[in-house]
Amino acid sequence: MKKILTIATITALTACNNQQQPSSHAPASSIQGTWKLISGRTIEKHDTAVTDYTKDKSFIKVINATHFAFMGHDLNKGKDSATAFFSSGGGHYELSDGNYTEHLEYCNAREWEGNDFHFTIALNNDTLTQQGIEKIDSIGVNRINIEKYVRVK
Numbered sequence: 001m002k003k004i005l006t007i008a009t010i011t012a013l014t015a016c017n018n019q020q021q022p023s024s025h026a027p028a029s030s031i032q033g034t035w036k037l038i039s040g041r042t043i044e045k046h047d048t049a050v051t052d053y054t055k056d057k058s059f060i061k062v063i064n065a066t067h068f069a070f071m072g073h074d075l076n077k078g079k080d081s082a083t084a085f086f087s088s089g090g091g092h093y094e095l096s097d098g099n100y101t102e103h104l105e106y107c108n109a110r111e112w113e114g115n116d117f118h119f120t121i122a123l124n125n126d127t128l129t130q131q132g133i134e135k136i137d138s139i140g141v142n143r144i145n146i147e148k149y150v151r152v153k
Contacts, residue, residue: 031095031121035061035128035149037072042134044143056083061149067092068102089113098122100130111139119145126151 059072069090119132
């Protein structure tokens with residue numbers, strides 16, 4: 001019951017964040033390009049973590065016709081051990097009727113490689129919202145991930 005309530009809450013929060021009705025059946029060509037992550041929200045059990053990627057971190061995702069790549073780092077060049085951050089990875093993806101699956105082939109966190117992650121995506125002008133469950137039993141990851149990107153022009 002709590003899981004259903006959590007999913008319903010996330011859906012309602014995501015809907016409230018969108019001013020206009022997004023296109024959930026975006027063709028693959030419309031998501032191609034470079035995207036800057038502006039916010040991320042992860043929900044694991046009863047804990048929610050929100051990350052603002054417009055301040056101390058920068059993160060981009062590049063999507064072409066068949067593959068995606070992401071990279072992110074802290075803006076302090078790793079000099080502050082408390083905020084040092086680097087992440088990168090990529091692989092191929094599939095998109096059908098708003099259902100987006102990433103097949104992660106490369107990742108600096110090697111235990112994430114070889115896993116598939118299923119998301120729904122929504123486009124609203126130059127904003128892409130990606131939402132789904134990241135689950136890797138072998139390392140105990142099981143969380144909802146909601147990311148909001150803006151297109152880099």
